[in-house]
Structure formats: C-alpha cells, structure tokens
Amino acid sequence: MPAPQLALAAIEGAVNRLLSLDPETVSRLSKLAGKQLAVNIKELNMTVVVAFSDRIDLLLPDESVLEKSSDKQDEWDCKITLSLWSIKELQDPSRITQLIKQDKLDVQGDMQIAQDFSSLMKELEIDWExxxxxxxxxxxxxxxxxxxxxxxxxxxxxxxxxxxxxxxxxxxxxxxAAPAIAVVHFSDQVHQVRADVERLQSRVDIIAAKLKD
Amino acid sequence: MTEQTSSSTTHFGFKQVESTQKASMVADVFHSVAAKYDVMNDLMSVGIHRLWKRFTIDCSGVRPGQKILDLAGGTGDLTAKFSRLVGPKGQVVLADINESMVKVGRDKLRDMGIVGNVNYVQANAEELPFPDNHFDVITIAFGLRNVTDKDKALASMYRVLKPGGRLLVLEFSKPTNEQFAKAYDWYSFNILPKIGQIVANDGDSYQYLAESIRMHPDQATLEGMMQDVGFEQTSYHNLTGGIVALHRGFKF
Known part of the structure; x- marks a missing residue:
C-alpha cells in the first residue's frame, strides 16, 4: 500500500473538512486558486505540493517530477525549503528574515503565496456550536x-x-534541575567563554603568521 | 507483444473470441457494472484503488494550463482531481469507449460541481480522435487490459501526446511474491465474483475481471510494448506487492 499517499490523503481530507466549516474560506481560497506551493522538508527529503483551487489538493511528486522541475525555476509558484525544527519558529513572521539568514529557511518564487496560505489556516474561524x-x-x-x-x-x-x-x-x-535564572547565567558564561576563545584563537593566528614571516 | 493470439482471435478473459467481438463483449461487461462501478472498486480493493490513483496523479507532474487525456476514464476519479490541478486555462478530456461509463462519469462530476474545463468523449483507444501532439499528459487507469489491440492503442496514445509529454498506465499486474500471488489468485477467483454477484448482481463480469488480469502482460512485457511504439525513459513502479503497476513513458 502506498503509505505516504495514505497519510497525505488523510491530511488532505481533514484540512478540506476544516476549511469547509468556515464560510469565509471560499473568498480566502479564491486569492490562491490556480497556484501551487511546494514545501520541501530537509530531514525527510520530501517535497509536498499544495495545489489551490476551490479546495486544497496535496501532491507528493515522485522523483521524475522533481528531477524535471529542478531544471525549471518556475515549476512551482513558490517553493519553501525548511527544517522540521524551524516549523514552530515560522509561526512568528518577524523571525522569517532571521531564519533565511541562518539557512534554516529558503524561499523561492512568490513569498505572498506562502503568507496567504499561512493566513488561510490561522484565520480559520469555526463555529463548532x-x-x-x-x-x-x-x-x-x-x-x-x-x-x-x-x-x-x-x-x-x-x-x-x-x-x-x-x-x-x-x-x-x-x-x-536548575532554576531559569541559573540557566540564563550559565548560557551567558558559555557565550563569554566562546567569545574569549575566539579572541584567543585570532591572537594565536596572528602570532603564528608573524612567526612564519 | 500483442494480445491477439492469431489474426482473427483474441483473449476475452480465459476464452478465445473473434477479435472483432471483444470490444462489444467488454462493452457489455461495463454496461452491466457501470452503475455500481465505484462501490465495487471500493469493496474489491478495500479503498486502496484511490491510493493507486493518487500515486498516478503524483507522478503526472501536471501543471495549471495543461491538456490532460484521462483515457478509459470511467467514472472520473482521475479527471476530478486533474480538473482542479489544470485550472480554468487547462483542459481535461475524459474518454471512454463505453457510453454507460461516460454517462456515469459525466453525471458524477457534474454533481460534484466539476464543469468548465472537462470534456467527455466516447472514443476507442486504438483510434483516438485527437490531433497529433495535443496532450501534455495521458493516463489510462485500469483500461488497457480491456483493449483488443494494445500495441495499436499505445501507438495512438504516442501520436496524440506532445513531445515532452508523459503517458501513465495504471493497470493490474503480476504480484512479485509467489505466496502473495497464490493468496491473491484465491481471492480473485473465489471471493471477487461472489462480491460482484451480491453487490452488482453480476458475478460473470467480475469473473471476467479476474481472468482478464491474468491474461494482461506482466510489468516487463508492458514496458517493452511501450518502448516498441516509441516511448522513451520508460519505467514501472509496483504497487501493493505488484497487484498493480504504474508504467511511465515519455515522448521526446
């Protein structure tokens, strides 16, 4: 049985069911209709494509599709490459630039699509009652x-x-266990030691260079 | 390899029939099962046929604006998803040789609100009524097995496929494990026709289904047939232990 397809079918069904419970979804989805967002998760070496129409379809492109798409920059409207560990940090939009700088997140194409998708899921208002x-x-x-x-x-x-x-x-x-303040103090000390070692290392490098001359 | 065993006879399940008769005999089978087709598929495969079809779509690399031919499209499982993926600028053609299946498919998709970019065509896979180099992707799911002259059908698909386009053939195949194959055989010839009799009131059609699967070329043979008509970079992927295989080939 194709297990990844089974998992994705379950997720797709659940997401669409949730979306259908909010009447505002239709207008929010219309902004994204016809767009495709590819999400590559580094640790799983896996790319999931989110295709938007009047609902969401999740695709798991196989190698032949991915190989073909690597030749074409515009295969997906937006492609995000991220680490599993950075998913939680993505919830804070102010962290995005920092994550890109730290190589924890790579975005190619139209970033707006990723942001609209994030808003679509975040702004879901379901009247369960x-x-x-x-x-x-x-x-x-x-x-x-x-x-x-x-x-x-x-x-x-x-x-x-x-x-x-x-x-x-x-x-x-x-x-x-240590109290929070002690952990913070310890982290500060570690940072201080790291900075000292880096300074010492540069001095040693300078001396070594002088000795060589 | 061709299914025709001599110039005038061919397989219909385990029976030998006149080549000219097979299409109408297969048509009778599908006229008979069309109304219960989806229910029977779910029952017989325990719903796994939906995952096999998902895998096919995953391998299609379909993009908005493309033209797709869903050959032997039956009740439109693949067409429904393709329609959303190609969007309003794309086009999906659901083609099936059987009028009843086209009707059931068209009604089902329209009831689902899928309109606008889907066309329905009653067509013989051996002589596709489309221009050369027309489609970006062609899929044929659980249909090639029933075609009288498979080589002719594959050549016809090659002709209407655009250069750079791909053909995906999802079809029953040969299980790779011997013990599993025996269990599968027992299920196919003992349980399957009984389910068909109870649910669709038609055990014979499902007996034909089991027999036609056994008469269908195995993975390597079908790949060779695709290469013979011109497909390149051919490959196949066994699903559920080889009960089903997805063959893929490109036209360059």
Whole structure:
C-alpha cells in the first residue's frame, strides 16, 4: 500500500473538512486558486505540493517530477525549503528574515503565496456550536460546548498547577534541575567563554603568521 | 507483444473470441457494472484503488494550463482531481469507449460541481480522435487490459501526446511474491465474483475481471510494448506487492 499517499490523503481530507466549516474560506481560497506551493522538508527529503483551487489538493511528486522541475525555476509558484525544527519558529513572521539568514529557511518564487496560505489556516474561524447543533439541536449543542469549555479550562489550570508543582519539586526540593535564572547565567558564561576563545584563537593566528614571516 | 493470439482471435478473459467481438463483449461487461462501478472498486480493493490513483496523479507532474487525456476514464476519479490541478486555462478530456461509463462519469462530476474545463468523449483507444501532439499528459487507469489491440492503442496514445509529454498506465499486474500471488489468485477467483454477484448482481463480469488480469502482460512485457511504439525513459513502479503497476513513458 502506498503509505505516504495514505497519510497525505488523510491530511488532505481533514484540512478540506476544516476549511469547509468556515464560510469565509471560499473568498480566502479564491486569492490562491490556480497556484501551487511546494514545501520541501530537509530531514525527510520530501517535497509536498499544495495545489489551490476551490479546495486544497496535496501532491507528493515522485522523483521524475522533481528531477524535471529542478531544471525549471518556475515549476512551482513558490517553493519553501525548511527544517522540521524551524516549523514552530515560522509561526512568528518577524523571525522569517532571521531564519533565511541562518539557512534554516529558503524561499523561492512568490513569498505572498506562502503568507496567504499561512493566513488561510490561522484565520480559520469555526463555529463548532453551530455545526454541532445540526446534529443535536441548539440546546444540547450549547450545553456540550459550555461543558467542553469548562473542562478545557479546568484541565488547563490543573496542568499548569501540576507543571508548577513538578518544577518547584525538581528545582527547590530534589535539586535535580536548575532554576531559569541559573540557566540564563550559565548560557551567558558559555557565550563569554566562546567569545574569549575566539579572541584567543585570532591572537594565536596572528602570532603564528608573524612567526612564519 | 500483442494480445491477439492469431489474426482473427483474441483473449476475452480465459476464452478465445473473434477479435472483432471483444470490444462489444467488454462493452457489455461495463454496461452491466457501470452503475455500481465505484462501490465495487471500493469493496474489491478495500479503498486502496484511490491510493493507486493518487500515486498516478503524483507522478503526472501536471501543471495549471495543461491538456490532460484521462483515457478509459470511467467514472472520473482521475479527471476530478486533474480538473482542479489544470485550472480554468487547462483542459481535461475524459474518454471512454463505453457510453454507460461516460454517462456515469459525466453525471458524477457534474454533481460534484466539476464543469468548465472537462470534456467527455466516447472514443476507442486504438483510434483516438485527437490531433497529433495535443496532450501534455495521458493516463489510462485500469483500461488497457480491456483493449483488443494494445500495441495499436499505445501507438495512438504516442501520436496524440506532445513531445515532452508523459503517458501513465495504471493497470493490474503480476504480484512479485509467489505466496502473495497464490493468496491473491484465491481471492480473485473465489471471493471477487461472489462480491460482484451480491453487490452488482453480476458475478460473470467480475469473473471476467479476474481472468482478464491474468491474461494482461506482466510489468516487463508492458514496458517493452511501450518502448516498441516509441516511448522513451520508460519505467514501472509496483504497487501493493505488484497487484498493480504504474508504467511511465515519455515522448521526446
């Protein structure tokens, strides 16, 4: 069974289902219709193409397609090459220039397509209560959502409490972890040592060059 | 290699029939199964045929504005996706020799809202009614097996393909593992016709399906046939242990 196709079909189905739940999707997608965005993930050595129309199609081009496209700069409207580890950082648009400089992100073609796609997913506003009410009726849907929110908030607050308790226990009582301030101080010291070593290295290089002359 | 065993007879499943009769006999099979075609495909392959078709589209390298021929397009699974990928400036032609299949495909796609860049043509793969060098991509999924003269059909596809274009043939093939092949044979001849009888009320058509798969050329033979008519850089990719193979060839 072609497993990557199975995974992609599942993701494609889920994404389109989500998009269909927001009535604003149609107008947002129309801006992207006819465009193709290729996303290359370095660690997986894998390129996924997102093709936009009145919905989203995900393609997994095989080697022959990729070989052919490498000869043509304009094969995709936009191509992004990124590392798995930088995906989270991409959520902050102000980090993009820095990521490009650090070679963690490479963008070719029309960057606007990637930004529009990101907005499309971020700005999804789904009225879950409204959709649920089609199956259960308004009253039950309202109660379910109200209870769901309460459970979510309680779980979140309990998790925060638990996290705080574990963190205090590890730092203050068991002394198996360092407090945040100590970690920052240690990082500063490491940076200082690195800078000192680099300075020393340049001095040694200068002396070595003089001795050679 | 050609399917014709002598000048006047050919295979129809395991039977020998007059070459001139095969097209109408295959047509009868598909007239009979057209209405339940999608349900049966899902049942027989446990839905995996959708992944095989996805893989075919992944290998097509299709771009907006291109012209695609979905030959033996049946109920339009490939056409639906191609239509979105080529966009309003592109064109997809769903061609099938069988009128019932074209009708079912056209109704299904129109119900899905797929209109504008799709044309429907009832056409014989051996004598395609299109100009030379016309299409960027040609696909034939689970159709070549039923064609009487495969060499003629491949040559016809070569003629209508643009230089630089590619042909993708998705077809049942020979499983690569012997034990797996035995289990697959047992399933094909014992279970498959029964499912056909229960769901489509037509066991004979599905008996033909199983037989026609066994009579179809294996991976290497089909690749050779593609090369013989002029396709270059040919290759094939086995899917699900070789139950199905995707053959690919380019015209330069």
């Amino acid at each position: 409204e959709h649920l009410s089609h199956y259960t009726g308004d009253v039950i849907a309202h109660q379910v959502m109200k209870t769901g929110k309460k459970v979510h908030e309680t779980a979140l607050s309990q998790l925060q409490k638990l996290g705080k308790m574990i963190s205090e226990g590890a730092i203050e009582e068991k002394k198996v």
